[in-house]
Amino acid sequence: MKLRHFIAIIGFLTTSLIYCQNQQITLEDIWSGAFRTEGMQALHSMKNGKQYSVLNFNRTTRTATIDIYDYKTLEKVKTLVSSADIAEIQGFFDYTFSDDELQVILTTNEVPVFRRSRLGEYYVYNIASKKLTKVSDDLVQEPTLSPDGTKIAYGFENNLYVKDLSSGKVMALTSDGEKNKIINGITDWVYEEEFAFVRAFDWNADSNQIAFIRFDETEVPEFSMDVFGSGLYQTQQVFKYPKAGEANSKVSLHLYDLNSEKLQELKVDKAYADFYIPRLEWTNEANVLSVQYMNRHQDELDLWMIDTKTMTSDLVLEEKDKAYVDVTFNLTFLEDNSFIWTSEKDGYNHIYHYAKDGKLINQVTKGNWEVTNYYGFNEKTNSIYYQSVENGSINRDIYSIKLNGKNKKRLSKTEGTNSASFSADFTYFINTHSSATSPPEYTLNNSKSGEVVKSIKDNDRLAQKVGDFVTSKKEFSTINVNGNDLNMWMIKPANFDATKAYPLFMYQYSGPGSQQVANRWNGTNDYWYQMLAQQGYIVACVDGRGTGFKGADFKKVTQNELGKYEVEDQIEAAKKLGALPYVDATRIGIWGWSYGGFMSSNALFKGNDVFKMAIAVAPVTSWRFYDSIYTERYMTTPQENPSGYDENSPINHVGKLEGDFLLIHGSGDDNVHLQNTMRMVEALIQADKQFEWMIYPDKNHGIYGGNTRLHLYKKMTNFINKTLGDKLEKNKEEKEASKIKG
Template identity: 70%
Template sequence: MKINYIFLLLLTGFVNLTLAQEKEITLEEIWSGAFRTSGMDVLHSMNNGQQYTVLNRQAGSVDKYDYKTLQKVETIVSASNLPEVGRFSSYEFSDDESKMILATQVESVFRRSTLGIFYVYDIASKKVTKISDNKIQEPTFSPDGTKVAYVFENNIYIKDLKSGASTQITTDGVKNKIINGVTDWVYEEEFGFVRAFQWNAASDHIAFIRFDETNVPEFSMDVYGSQLYPQQHVFKYPKAGEKNAVVSLHLYSLNADKTSEIELGNYTDFYIPRIKWTNNPVVLSVQVINRHQNELDLILYNAAENKAKIVLKETDKAYVDVTDNLTFLEDNSFIWTSEKDGFNHIYHYKKDGSLLNQVTKGPWEVTNYYGYDKKSDRVFYQSVENGSINRGVYSIKINGKKKKSLSAKEGTNSAKFSADFTYYINTYSSATTPPMYTLNEAKDGDVIKEIKNNNDVKEKLENYTTSPKEFFTLTTQKGHDLNAWMIKPADFDAANKYPVFMYQYSGPGSQQVANKWNSANDYWYQLLAQKGIIVVCVDGRGTGFKGADFKKVTYKELGKYEVEDQIDAAIELGKRSYVDKDRIGIWGWSYGGFMSSNAILKGNDVFSMAIAVAPVTSWRFYDTIYTERYMRTPQENASGYDDNSPINHVEKLKGDYLLIHGTGDDNVHVQNTMRMIDALIKANKQFDWKIYPDKNHGIYGGYTRLHLYTKMTKFVENTLLK
C-alpha cells in the first residue's frame, strides 16, 4: 500500500507538472501585468559617492542606501510625515543635497511635459514650502539652493526660498503664441526636452529659449469626452514644409533684474536644440542647427563680453544627430560624441574647439556616454563592441588607451555610476535572463553583490508553453545582412508549413532586434506562436547601431529601402521549407504602421495581410523637425514624400488590411488614417479598421490595450490561420 501511495503521488506530481508546463499565455495576463518585472525606481547617486537614494513608491518615501553594504541607511522623507504634501511621484535634490523638490498631482500635457503641484522639503529642518498654488512646469533649484525657477502659463518665475517672494521674469507668454522657458510641441517631441531654461553656476543668471508660435499653423482635435457636446483641443503643430516657431535666446540677470537677447550670429530658419552653461559662470554653450539639420554649430557665448563664438562645426551630407553628451571638464575642455568617422564615437576637444584626440575608435557605435572620472583619468561608456544586438559597459583613458571591458555577460548591460565613479549599479538582461541589478566596482567591473533579480518572473514562465527567441542574420537576395530574430511554435516540426507574422518598426536609428528581456509584445508573440504562427522581426537598412552609412541610406527616401528589405526578407523566409509563403503577414505601430502599410501595398504579391497601428500615411502630415531631418521639405523633395507614402499606393491592395488609430493622437494625427480610409474607399478596396475615441499615440488606459490586442489577435487568426 505504501509503495502504491508513493507511486500515485509521483504520478500526480508528474501530471501536474506536465499540465503546468502546458499552460498558455493569455491576453488578459499580458495586459494585467502578470509578467511585469520590477526595477529600481528613480535612483540618485549622492555626492559622497558612497550612498544612493531610491524612490519607494509603495511606501511613499525616499530611502538612502549604502553602496558597499546595500543596506538602508535612513528614510530621508516619507509621505506619511508630510500630510500637507501627501503622496509624491518624483523627487529632485538641490546641488548640496540639503533640499528636495517633491512632485504631486502631476498630469500630462504631451509625451514628456507635465503640470503639477510642487513642494520644497528642507531635510535638516523638515520644513515644507509650497512653490506655487498653481500647477506649474519644470521647477528647478538654483545651484546655490536658495531659489527655484519654474514656468507657469508660458512665463518664467523665480521663487526666493528665504523670503518666500516670487518674481515674474517674463510677461509676454500667451498660449498658442509665445512660450518662455519650456519647449513647444515639436521641440518636445523631436528634440526630446521640455525645460528650456538653465541656471548658471553662480546662480545669478538664467538663460532661456523663447518660442514665438504666432505664425505656426494650428491643429485641432475633437475631444469627445462624456459631455453632450465634444470639445476642441487646439495647439500649434508645424507640418513638414510649414512655418516653425521663431526661436530666440535670452539672458536674465538676477542682480540687474534685466533680460537681454543673445545675438548668436547670422542665422535664419534655425533650431536651438540644446543650451548648457560651462563651468565658467559667464560662458554659455549653445547648439544651433539649420532647418535641414545637416549643419550644427557649437557656440560659446561670453555674457561678460557679450560675444558669441563658434568653436565646433559638424556637417553631414545627410543629417547631424543632436548630442546629449556634451560634458565640460574642469579646464573647460569638453567631451563630444559624433558620427563623423562613420560610427558614433567619443571625442575630446580643447575649450577653443581644437581637437585633442578621438577617445574611442572602431567599426562599432558608442551608445551611451556615462562620464569622466578625473581621479582615474577614465571615460566610462556603453557600446555595441560585442555585436550590434548587445550592449556592454567599458572604460578607457581619455587619451584613448587602456580600454577595459566592465561587462562579463553577453546581452544588454547599462550602468548607473556613483558620483565619484567608485561603484556602479549594472542593469543586465538578455533574451533568456530577466533584468537583474548588481553592484559593481568601477575600476574593473567586478560584481560586489547582487541587489535585485526577477527570477520569480522567469520561474513563473517555466509553467507556460514558450519558445526561445532565436537570433540570426538574414541575408537578402540583394546581399544585405540584416539582424533578425524568430519565435517558432513550441511543437515546431520542420516537416510542416507555418504562416509567418513579421514585426518591425524600422525608423531611422531604431532597433528592435536586441538581446534583452521581453517586452509586453514578446508575450503576445509567444501567444501567437502557440497558435501555430512563426513570428519574425527583421531590422532593415535605416535602423541603428551598425554605422552611419547603414542608417542614413534612407535619407530623402523614407519608406523605400526599409520596405524593400522587409519584402526581400519575407521572400527569403518564404524559401524555407517550413514556411507557407502564401501566408506571410506584417504589422507595426507608428513608423512601423507606415512600413506595414507600404509593405502590403508595394509587396502585394508577398504579404497576404498587414496591421497598421497609428500609422503615418503621408509624410506631408507629419511634423517639421522629424520629417525634414530625413526628407528635407516637401517643396524640395516632393517625389521622396509622395512615391513612398502608402496613401498614394492604395490601388495595389490585394490582401487583408487592418487600420487602427486613436482620435486623441497629438503626434501622428488620426487625419493620417482618415485620409487613408478615404483613399481606400475611392479605390473601392475592402479593409478593416478600428478607432479608439480620445486615445493618444499609445492607445492605452483601462481595458483599451486588452481590447486592441484582442482585435489584432482575432484578425491574425482569421487571416493567417484560415
C-alpha cells in the first residue's frame, strides 16, 4: 500500500514536471506581474557603517516599517519607524534621513507631475521624541532638511519656502513664482527631462544659506494637450516646452541668506549669451558653491567655484568636446575640497582627481573601456570604488583603485551585471548581481577582497517559476556590420530546427549612449520575446553605432545626423541575418519605442527591400518636434543644421513605405508629443500609403495604467502574427492535418 502510494506520488510529480516545463508564456502572465522580481526597497547605509535600513511593507497588516539591519550578521536589529505606531498618518512608502539620522522625512502621498517631479504630502518624524511634523498642508515639492536638521526647505507653486521645525514658522524665500512664467528652485520641464534633476536648490554646510536656480519661462513657447478624462468636456494641460531652436528658459543663480534674510543674484566672471546651469552643489566649505555652466551647443562645460563671503568666482575646470560634453552626478568633493570628476576627454569615460583650484592631480582610471558608475572615496584607505565594463561592454563589474591609480582590484566575481551599495565606512558593499540566466541576487561582500560574506536575498523562486515555462537561451554574440563589430543577442524557438526558415523580429532603441544588448536578467519585454520565440519567431537585437560603452568615437559618430548611421546599421544587420539559412529573408520585422520608434519607422521606409513590417510606439517623427536640450546636444539647432534634421526624419520618407506599418501613441505624452504621430499620419495619407494606428487616450510616454499595457501588447502581437506569421499559421494547419491523417 505504501509502495503503491509512493509510486503514485512519483508518477504525479513526473507528470506535473513534464506539464510545467511545457507551459507557454502568455501576455496575461507577463502583465499580471507573474515574473516580478523581489528587491531591497529604499536601501540606506547608516552613518555608523555597521548597519543599513530598508523599507518593508507587510501586505497583510498594510504596515510600512523602516527596519535596521546589521551588516555583519544581516539580522534585523530594530524597527526604527512603523506606520502602525503613527496615528496621524495611514502609512508611508518612501523615506529620507536627515544628515545626522535623528530625523526622517516620510512620504505619505504623491501625485506625479512629469517623469521625475512629484507633488506630495510629507512629514518629518523625530526618532527620539517620536514627534511628527507635517511639512505643509499643501502638496509641495522636493522637501529637503538642512544639514543641522532644524529646518526644511521645499517648493510650492513655483516659490521656495523654509520651515523652522521647532517653532513651525514658515519663511518665503521668493515671491515672484508664477505658473508658466517664473520657477524658483524647481527645474522646468526640459531640465527635469534632459538633465535628470528636479531639486534646483541646495543647503550649505552651515544650514544658513540656500543657493537656487531661477527659471524665467516667459519667452518659452507653450505646448498644450487635451485631457479627455471622463467628463462631458475635455480639459487642457498647458506647459512650457522649448522645441529645438526655440527659446529656452532664462536661468539665473541666486542666494538666500537666512541670517540676514537677504536674497541676491550670484554671477560668475564670464559673460554667457545663451546657457544652461545643469548642476549646483555646495562644497565642504560652507561659503564655497560649485556651479556648472554649459553653452547651448553643450560642447563646453565650465565648473565654477563661487565664494559667497567675498562674492568672487573662479573658473576651475573647462571641458570641451567636438561633439558634446555629458553632464553627470559624479562630481565629489574630498575633505580637502579637491574633487573627483569623470570625463571622456581621452576617448573613454574615466575618473580624474583635481585639486580644489582645478589643477589636475592625476587620471585615476585608464584604458579602452568605460567607467559606468562612481560609488565613492574611502578617505582612510585612499581608495575609489567604481563600476565599469572592463570585462566586456555587455557586462558590469565592481572595482576598487587607489586615488593614485594603482592597486586596482576587481571586487565582483560573477560575470553579468553587478552594481554596489557601499556601507558608509566602506567596510562592506551590498552587491546586486544578475545575468541573462540568473535573476537578481543581493549579497553582502567584503570591500577589500570582494568575497561574499552572506546572501541577503535571491530570486530563486522566480528562477524556478520561469523554469516551468518553455523558454530559450538568449545567445550573445557580435555581428560585423559596416566595418564594426556590433553587440547582438538572439532568441530562437525552443524547438529550433536549423533546416527550417523562421521569420525574424528585431528590436532596438539605438539612442545616443544607450544599450539594449546587456548581460542582465529579463525585463518585461524579454518575456514577450520568449513568447514570440515559442510561437515560431527568431527575435534579435543589435546595438549599432551611436550606442554606448564602447568609447566616445563609437557613440558620437552620429553627431549632427541622428538616424543615418544607426538606420544603416539596422538595415545591414537585417540583411546579414536574413542571409542565414534558418532565417526567412522575406519575413523580417522591426520595432521600437520612442527613439526606437523613430528608428523602426526609418528602417521600414529606407529599408523597404529588407523589412516587411515595423511597429513604432511613441516615435519622434521629426527632430524639429522634440525638445531643445536633447535634440541640440546631438544636432545643434534646426536653423544651423536643417539638412541633418530633415534628411533622416521618417516623416520625410513616407513615400518609400512598401511593407506593413503600425503606429502607436498616447494622447497625453508630454515628452514625445502626439503631434509627431499626427503629422506622420497626415504625411502617410497624402502619400496614399495604407497603415494601421492606435491612440491611447490620456496615456503618457509610458502608455500604461489599468488594462492598457496588456491591450497594447495584444495589439502588437496580433499585428506581428498577421504580417510575419502567415506561413506559421499554414505550418500549424499542416501539422494538425497530418495528426488527423495519422
